[in-house]
Amino acid sequence: MKPLTLFAKCKVCCLLGGALLLPIAALAQATASGTSADDPENKTVRMNPFTVSQDAVKGYLATDTASGSKVAMKIIDMPQTLNVITREAMDDSGLSDPNALFEFFAPGVSNLTGPGIEGTNAVIRGFRAQNWAVNGATTHYLSQLVSDNFETIEVIKGPSVLMYGRYGGYGGYINVTMKTPKRTPVNSVQFGIGTANYYHGMVDYGQALGADKNFQYRVVISSENSDYPAKNYDYNKYLMIAPSIAYDISAKTRFVLRFEWIKSDQSWTPSQLDKNGKLVRAFSSNEAEDDMRNLDINRIVQATFTSQLSETWSLKLNTLLQTMSNDWKYTYGMTDLTPGLPAQFYVFTPNQRKYVQKSFYGDATLDWKVDDFGHGLSNDIFFNIGFDNFNENIKFLANNMLGSTNPRANPLIDPSNPDLAAMRYNFDYPFQVLPYVTQNTSGAAVSETFGLFDKKLQLVFRARYNYDQNGSLTQIRTPANNPASPLVGTPAATVVTEKTTMDWGAVYKPIPSWSLYYGHTEAYSPVATGFTVAGKALQPESGQDDEVGTKVDMQLLGGIVTGSIAYFSMDVSNKWRPDPFNPGYFVQDGDQKNTGVEGQIGYSNKRYSVMGGFYSADGPYQKNQPATGIQPAGNLRAVFSPKITYNLWAKYNITDSLSVGGGYRYQGDQVASTRLLISPGFGTTDLFASYSLKLSKGSLKFLLSCTNVSDGIGFTREDTPAAVYVQEGRRTKLTGTYSW
Numbered sequence: 001m002k003p004l005t006l007f008a009k010c011k012v013c014c015l016l017g018g019a020l021l022l023p024i025a026a027l028a029q030a031t032a033s034g035t036s037a038d039d040p041e042n043k044t045v046r047m048n049p050f051t052v053s054q055d056a057v058k059g060y061l062a063t064d065t066a067s068g069s070k071v072a073m074k075i076i077d078m079p080q081t082l083n084v085i086t087r088e089a090m091d092d093s094g095l096s097d098p099n100a101l102f103e104f105f106a107p108g109v110s111n112l113t114g115p116g117i118e119g120t121n122a123v124i125r126g127f128r129a130q131n132w133a134v135n136g137a138t139t140h141y142l143s144q145l146v147s148d149n150f151e152t153i154e155v156i157k158g159p160s161v162l163m164y165g166r167y168g169g170y171g172g173y174i175n176v177t178m179k180t181p182k183r184t185p186v187n188s189v190q191f192g193i194g195t196a197n198y199y200h201g202m203v204d205y206g207q208a209l210g211a212d213k214n215f216q217y218r219v220v221i222s223s224e225n226s227d228y229p230a231k232n233y234d235y236n237k238y239l240m241i242a243p244s245i246a247y248d249i250s251a252k253t254r255f256v257l258r259f260e261w262i263k264s265d266q267s268w269t270p271s272q273l274d275k276n277g278k279l280v281r282a283f284s285s286n287e288a289e290d291d292m293r294n295l296d297i298n299r300i301v302q303a304t305f306t307s308q309l310s311e312t313w314s315l316k317l318n319t320l321l322q323t324m325s326n327d328w329k330y331t332y333g334m335t336d337l338t339p340g341l342p343a344q345f346y347v348f349t350p351n352q353r354k355y356v357q358k359s360f361y362g363d364a365t366l367d368w369k370v371d372d373f374g375h376g377l378s379n380d381i382f383f384n385i386g387f388d389n390f391n392e393n394i395k396f397l398a399n400n401m402l403g404s405t406n407p408r409a410n411p412l413i414d415p416s417n418p419d420l421a422a423m424r425y426n427f428d429y430p431f432q433v434l435p436y437v438t439q440n441t442s443g444a445a446v447s448e449t450f451g452l453f454d455k456k457l458q459l460v461f462r463a464r465y466n467y468d469q470n471g472s473l474t475q476i477r478t479p480a481n482n483p484a485s486p487l488v489g490t491p492a493a494t495v496v497t498e499k500t501t502m503d504w505g506a507v508y509k510p511i512p513s514w515s516l517y518y519g520h521t522e523a524y525s526p527v528a529t530g531f532t533v534a535g536k537a538l539q540p541e542s543g544q545d546d547e548v549g550t551k552v553d554m555q556l557l558g559g560i561v562t563g564s565i566a567y568f569s570m571d572v573s574n575k576w577r578p579d580p581f582n583p584g585y586f587v588q589d590g591d592q593k594n595t596g597v598e599g600q601i602g603y604s605n606k607r608y609s610v611m612g613g614f615y616s617a618d619g620p621y622q623k624n625q626p627a628t629g630i631q632p633a634g635n636l637r638a639v640f641s642p643k644i645t646y647n648l649w650a651k652y653n654i655t656d657s658l659s660v661g662g663g664y665r666y667q668g669d670q671v672a673s674t675r676l677l678i679s680p681g682f683g684t685t686d687l688f689a690s691y692s693l694k695l696s697k698g699s700l701k702f703l704l705s706c707t708n709v710s711d712g713i714g715f716t717r718e719d720t721p722a723a724v725y726v727q728e729g730r731r732t733k734l735t736g737t738y739s740w
Helices: 003-032 087-093 098-105 161-168
Strands: 082-085 109-111 121-124 127-130 150-157 172-178 188-194 198-209 215-227 235-250 253-267 294-308 313-335 346-374 377-397 431-452 457-477 495-511 514-525 541-556 559-578 586-604 608-617 621-625 634-637 644-653 658-667 682-695 698-707 715-720 723-726 731-739
Touching: 082 098, 087 098, 087 150, 087 644, 087 658, 087 682, 087 698, 098 109, 098 121, 098 150, 098 644, 098 658, 109 715, 121 172, 127 172, 127 559, 161 172, 161 377, 161 431, 161 457, 161 495, 161 514, 198 731, 313 715, 313 723
Parallel strands: none
Antiparallel strands: 082 150, 109 121, 121 127, 150 172, 188 198, 188 731, 198 215, 215 235, 235 253, 253 294, 294 313, 313 346, 346 377, 377 431, 431 457, 457 495, 495 514, 514 541, 541 559, 559 586, 586 608, 586 621, 608 644, 621 634, 644 658, 658 682, 682 698, 698 731, 715 723
């Protein structure tokens, strides 16, 4: 890079950093001059630009968000589509897996992997979203997420690089708002039982202490032990402990510290089809070995500081430290392509992976907001600097990549009549070791929202300078259990990528409850140190999304109506994916395009709640590609991407105590990772009924739910006929919750 260019960028970063640090000097004065204990204003912490009001969530509907921007704002004012899954929707659905929740309630979103395993993976508008955020901070989960600790799940459609760095994705991103202390806590104890050996318990308890309730704490403890009903032998167990504390330093300044500890034990692998293409339900490839399971421990510490420094200036500091350890052992089926073998026989290979990873995220945001700028003008500008350091150590069985060095051939198994003795392994295959994978990402951003005509027209411009540094070292030992065998490998060259991304848009509100908008958002990913099987380094990705739409948020027919409809057009270059035929390597498909229409609607009053959504797109697809096993030459459809989804969920309060409801979701067909198969579309129906009554100083609520009522089979992902990811089968639960 040219010295002058480097100097200019460093100067910008220093100016932004200085702008963020200068107000801290005024913080002591701002907090010290807070209202006295006798001032009624001191009883409740005042709102600031970073805080979403609790009143913004009403049942299934939400009107405000902090996920689409660094500051809190009305969803109707965002030049992007955003879906919010509320706590009430999660509770009524009877679904506990976060992947199932966003699949059911957010149009255009589908699951990429199985429940819990590599838990933060989704496909949004045809593109993968990985490493979700919690309370605005990027995380690197590989294992179980526990929805008992969620307040909302928010899906931001389109790239969100300005807020979340390189992980902001192309089709969208997911930010989960977690449970934290409240000044007016509602405590609850919950226990549930269900089919397929489902047992679940949860305690959510908190208090506000002191005469002014300035100190609050909250503890959420949750445990589950269940089988997967579609696969008789596989299970999920977890224990989560999540304490948090908060202190209101003054009426305008708040500090929140939360902890999260999750230990999970899972046995879950893809399913197999028989020679007629029917799912073999009674077979689990993990059955042969007692220790074929996934053991994970996740630890998080997150601290958030917000302060309204003056009538116009506000500051937010957000940091998160995460450590994880994972030990995965499982067998994986692969279709055998050798001619003459029976179609129902598959090659089964042992897999073992051990991860140790650490990450540290931090960002600082300074906001300057003036609602009355004179002559009908308003202004909201924020400056942000952030960084994300991620380190990972990996050791995994490399028998797939180094097949010629295997001590013995992998067995052929008929899952309809398996020879379990042949599936027992000594794990004496080669091991591939990555002593380190490092990612250091940082950025400096500025955003300006300028309001005209008393905010009827809002113009948005945002820019971010991104800096990424990536490195890795790969070593191999053959065989794995030979201590004398040296680890062989050389470090990959460190990859440094610099990129400026920009967003802009306009929102016009003819009336306060209706808006028309246009938004342009950009994203990129350096891809880092991946290679194709030919040894070619992957090239950086980049993409953009243009969206035009309309939104409503109004009082109507004695209730609230919210909704949106949008047309979007996406273009992503150098798109990559794992190589389905060469594990450990990648395929760079090239440019992908996707255009479509997406809509959602919600209505809620005292008696009824209804929400629905649809998504229809023509891609993603790649232009002018060679023919595959299922597609002729021409525009090639991308993998794992349904072209259509739609969902409907409704609730009817028969009385103040009795409610019934349910919903239906359909997901269209998908192309397998090999591009040799297309898995069919499927629909699923869920039902529930709840009854509540007063008990002592609180209320007792019973919820009876049934997911996948028809017990239908749906392929959420299909790599080969020997590796099919299946939606959960029918599960009936009875849950009792006492709240006070």
